[in-house]
Amino acid sequence: MRVADVPDARITAPTDALVRVLxxxxxxxxxxxxxxxxPSERGFRMGHEFVGVVEEVGAEVxxxxxxxxxxxxxxxxDGTCEFCRAGLPTSCSNGGSWGGALDGGQGEAVxxxxxxxxxxPVPVGPGDPRLxxxxxxxxxxxxxxxxxxxxxxxxxxxxxxIGDGAVGLCAVLAAARLGAERITVVGAHxxxxxxxxxxxxTEVLKARGDAAARRLLELSEGxxxxxxxxxxxxxxxxxxxxxxxxxxxxxxxxGVPQDGEGVDVRTFFRRNVTLAGGITPxxxxxxxxxxxxxxxxxxxxxxxxxVVGLDELPEGYAAMDRREAVKTLVDxxx
Amino acid sequence: MRVADVPDARITAPTDALVRVLxxxxxxxxxxxxxxxxPSERGFRMGHEFVGVVEEVGAEVxxxxxxxxxxxxxxxxDGTCEFCRAGLPTSCSNGGSWGGALDGGQGEAVxxxxxxxxxxPVPVGPGDPRLxxxxxxxxxxxxxxxxxxxxxxxxxxxxxxIGDGAVGLCAVLAAARLGAERITVVGAHxxxxxxxxxxxxTEVLKARGDAAARRLLELSEGxxxxxxxxxxxxxxxxxxxxxxxxxxxxxxxxGVPQDGEGVDVRTFFRRNVTLAGGITPxxxxxxxxxxxxxxxxxxxxxxxxxVVGLDELPEGYAAMDRREAVKTLVDxxx
Numbered sequence: 001m002r003v004a005d006v007p008d009a010r011i012t013a014p015t016d017a018l019v020r021v022l023x024x025x026x027x028x029x030x031x032x033x034x035x036x037x038x039p040s041e042r043g044f045r046m047g048h049e050f051v052g053v054v055e056e057v058g059a060e061v062x063x064x065x066x067x068x069x070x071x072x073x074x075x076x077x078d079g080t081c082e083f084c085r086a087g088l089p090t091s092c093s094n095g096g097s098w099g100g101a102l103d104g105g106q107g108e109a110v111x112x113x114x115x116x117x118x119x120x121p122v123p124v125g126p127g128d129p130r131l132x133x134x135x136x137x138x139x140x141x142x143x144x145x146x147x148x149x150x151x152x153x154x155x156x157x158x159x160x161x162i163g164d165g166a167v168g169l170c171a172v173l174a175a176a177r178l179g180a181e182r183i184t185v186v187g188a189h190x191x192x193x194x195x196x197x198x199x200x201x202t203e204v205l206k207a208r209g210d211a212a213a214r215r216l217l218e219l220s221e222g223x224x225x226x227x228x229x230x231x232x233x234x235x236x237x238x239x240x241x242x243x244x245x246x247x248x249x250x251x252x253x254x255g256v257p258q259d260g261e262g263v264d265v266r267t268f269f270r271r272n273v274t275l276a277g278g279i280t281p282x283x284x285x286x287x288x289x290x291x292x293x294x295x296x297x298x299x300x301x302x303x304x305x306x307v308v309g310l311d312e313l314p315e316g317y318a319a320m321d322r323r324e325a326v327k328t329l330v331d332x333x334x
Numbered sequence: 335m336r337v338a339d340v341p342d343a344r345i346t347a348p349t350d351a352l353v354r355v356l357x358x359x360x361x362x363x364x365x366x367x368x369x370x371x372x373p374s375e376r377g378f379r380m381g382h383e384f385v386g387v388v389e390e391v392g393a394e395v396x397x398x399x400x401x402x403x404x405x406x407x408x409x410x411x412d413g414t415c416e417f418c419r420a421g422l423p424t425s426c427s428n429g430g431s432w433g434g435a436l437d438g439g440q441g442e443a444v445x446x447x448x449x450x451x452x453x454x455p456v457p458v459g460p461g462d463p464r465l466x467x468x469x470x471x472x473x474x475x476x477x478x479x480x481x482x483x484x485x486x487x488x489x490x491x492x493x494x495x496i497g498d499g500a501v502g503l504c505a506v507l508a509a510a511r512l513g514a515e516r517i518t519v520v521g522a523h524x525x526x527x528x529x530x531x532x533x534x535x536t537e538v539l540k541a542r543g544d545a546a547a548r549r550l551l552e553l554s555e556g557x558x559x560x561x562x563x564x565x566x567x568x569x570x571x572x573x574x575x576x577x578x579x580x581x582x583x584x585x586x587x588x589g590v591p592q593d594g595e596g597v598d599v600r601t602f603f604r605r606n607v608t609l610a611g612g613i614t615p616x617x618x619x620x621x622x623x624x625x626x627x628x629x630x631x632x633x634x635x636x637x638x639x640x641v642v643g644l645d646e647l648p649e650g651y652a653a654m655d656r657r658e659a660v661k662t663l664v665d666x667x668x
Contacts, residue, residue, distance in 0.1 A: 083581055088606060091581035150608070238599065247417055247425035250610075257603055262596015265572065265609075269591055272422060272612035274484070276584075278603045 001034060001314040004043065009109040014058040017115035019070060022126055023135045024106045025049035025304070026316055026328040027074070028165055028233075029256050034317050047106030047330075048074040048098045049138035051122065051131050055109065063116040069126055070119040071290075072105070072112060073282035074098075074139045079117025089117070089283040105138075106313060106330055120286050124294070132329065133293045136170065136300035137286050140327070143254050144170030144231065145289060146280035148178055151227035151252030155179030160216050161201070162241050163231035164192035166303040166327040167254060169199055171229040173298055176200030180227075184219060186212045186240070192326060195302055209236050216244035224249060230277070235261020245273040253277040304329035335368060335648040338377065343443040348392035351449035353404060356460055357469045358440045359383035359638070360650055360662040361408070362499055362567075363590050368651050381440030381664075382408040382432045383472035385456065385465050389443065397450040403460055404453040405624075406439070406446060407616035408432075408473045413451025423451070423617040439472075440647060440664055454620050458628070466663065467627045470504065470634035471620050474661065477588050478504030478565065479623060480614035482512055485561035485586030489513035494550050495535070496575050497565035498526035500637040500661040501588060503533055505563040507632055510534030514561075518553060520546045520574070526660060529636055543570050550578035558583060564611070569595020579607040587611035638663035 011018050024047050037044065054068045064070055077084050077092035084092050094114060096102075103110040112118055122134055133141075144167055153159055159180040161171045164187025175183050176199065184203040185196040193204035207215050217224060224246035230238050233255025241251045242263060247270075254277045263275070292298040306325035308316040309332070316328035345352050358381050371378065388402045398404055411418050411426035418426050428448060430436075437444040446452055456468055467475075478501055487493055493514040495505045498521025509517050510533065518537040519530040527538035541549050551558060558580035564572050567589025575585045576597060581604075588611045597609070626632040640659035642650040643666070650662035 086582055088582040091605065248420055248422040253599060253603070257599040260598050260600055262598050264594050264596050265587060265591040266594055269587070269612045271425065272615070274608065274610035275599075276608040276610070278606035281606070 001317050003311055003313055006045065006107070009103045009111045011056055011058050011111060013113065014060040015114050015116065016058045017054055017061055017064055017112045017119060018056040019050070019052040019072065019110050019112050020055045021050045021052040021105065021108060021110060021332050023051050023131055023332065024330040025135050025138060025140070026106070026320060026330070027139055028167060031317065031320050032256065032258065034321060045099050045102065045104030045107065047104040049135060050105035050110060051135050051138070052110070053126050057115060061115045064119050064121055069122045069124060069131070071122050071134055071137055071286065072119055073142070073286060076113045076118040077283055078114045084117065087284045088281050090279045090281050108310070108332065118283065120290065122290070127333065130294055132304055133299050133301040134290070135329070136303065137282065137289055137293060139280070139282060140166045140303065141170045141173065141289060141300045142282035142285045143167050143280040145174040145285050147171045147229035147231060147252035147254040147277055148174040148227070149252070150277035151229055151250040153178045153180050153227045156181045157226040158182040158220060159184070160225040160228045160244050161185045161231060162212070162228065162237045163187060163255060164189055164196055165231065168231035169196055169303050169326070170300050171231050172196050172199040172201050173300055175229065177292065177298055184216065184225070186216070189323065198302070209240060213240045213243035220246070227252065229254070231255050233258045235259050235263070238263055242268050242273055242275070245271065247271040250274040250276055254280060303327045307331050309334045335651050337645055337647055340379065340441070343437045343445045345390055345392050345445060347447065348394040349448050349450065350392045351388050351395055351398055351446045351453060352390040353386040353406065353444050353446050354389045355384045355386040355439065355442055355444060355666050357385050357465055357666065358664040359469050359472060359474070360440070360654060360664070361473055362501060365651065365654050366590065366592065368655060379433050379436065379438030379441065381438040383469060384439035384444060385469050385472070386444070387460050391449060395449045398453050398455055403456045403458055403465070405456050405468055405471055405620065406453055407476070407620060410447045410452040411617055412448045418451065421618045422615050424613045424615050442644070442666065452617065454624065456624070461667065464628055466638060467633050467635040468624070469663070470637065471616065471623055471627060473614070473616060474500045474637065475504045475507065475623065475634045476616035476619045477501050477614040479508040479619050481505045481563035481565060481586035481588040481611055482508040482561070483586070484611035485563055485584040487512045487514050487561045490515045491560040492516040492554060493518070494559040494562045494578050495519045495565060496546070496562065496571045497521060497589065498523055498530055499565065502565035503529055503637050503660070504634050505565050506530050506533040506535050507634055509563065511626065511632055518550065518559070520550070523657065532636070543574060547574045547577035554580070561586065563588070565589050567592045569593050569597070572597055576602050576607060576609070579605065581605040584608040584610055588614060637661045641665050643668045
């Protein structure tokens, strides 16, 4: 992990916007890459969570203008294809994602393709402190929300959240916002579980695997939970989630699956458990969630528990890797 | 497989009904047992699909009376517990299923526990030919319907059905009834695929595994199907179903999983595919489907392509095992 000079970001298509980055986030999926990627001379530019100021727009861009503060979801999308119209911009026929050979969000500026379909104007100034929670809408808060929606969380629901990382914590916020009556969080870190309580968890459990599933069943009088939000991405976590679901219940899977361990349908066939989720269609959820974030009704900002400048980014990754930080915020305004 | 005398069925609880069987069906799950069960001196009584005439009721039974023709779903349920009230009688707190040491549906008479919650009166006489399609509501038609409901089949949907057995064929009927625009059936038998066409399939494919998934993607311009109904119960079929689902689409899984082969969430995470289904809550669906079956609007009776008397039941199983019969009907009126 190194900070390096790359060619300046610039507009190359009339539908592009050039965005000067104000804040960027380090995602759990960035961390997976950080851990797994082989050293590379050429490098791979990182980052897909950012808010910034529009510096320039292509001739065909009409939805944003220079000077506006904007939020980018973690993929670009045209907003007009059949999948975008169906609310699934992550499957946009013309979509894509930052990083690699393209501009990364963890940089000074980013070319945003399909700016009209992608960017969301945020009605605050570039110095507004609310841009920190707004940044969470680029990915992590929408991911937690997707887990809750996929698992059909609604008023009165008993919800279990598997994972106390940034996604799990945001899933707690989302479940509470949707009216869950009971929210039990399964995690491994005292401090994160404490934050889960602040976010609305009614119970926390330090456990994993079979023991976690057993405890969740005990806590629900053997019935299981209406909704289980899988926010880790391992086979073990997914099996725990499926075991802890109530008959007729649902598992919202949003942890990016890492180990390829399969799930055995026999274990939940008789309970009619639904497995739904996947990569969050953030662009679809942002208009629903942004007002609550701007009003302070939903405040995910505590998940950003390490703030660095761009030059300190390698240490920001290392802190997450050592589990000293839940999630690193890069503040380019400093 | 043998036909034997067992103690007469009789009422043992005030909530029981005693039903004289008119027609019984052989289920695909019976066939799995037929193939896998070790020889046994004591035996295991078979059958959980039957229609009959109420012969006697316990003191507390109020919903049915002697002389009435009734349909039994494949499990009994009280109709009052939290799961029954939520529409999931298969998870009834007091539910159970026939066969084994208890009366089997493939017999002359059956004790029906929790008769008020379980039995559905059918407003026809015991000799009515419509009892054949009504019998399909005990399990197989409701199973096909469950696949379609779980995969959210609605007007205009492009639906793929994996499997040309009785369940797959009934899934075609259900998808057509729910307004599917396109129904592609993947199977292995010319005659069954021909029946699928009669039931409403718009295309049929003789293929399996990777080749089937590839063809389904080709047929849908690479997009996949809104709904894929998995009506086989093998890991291969389930993987085919998951691969053939459109981004944002759903797989309805109702084939009783046989081989324990896991599914790898990585293969559908980015497409946001939902996996829903399980054992069908037949008792919930019967009131919705019965009128259409009685009116002839939905006619599953062709799936019963072998009719036997009770004494010929072993040959009825053997015919299914040899795939000479799709589904065997036992007619005790003969």
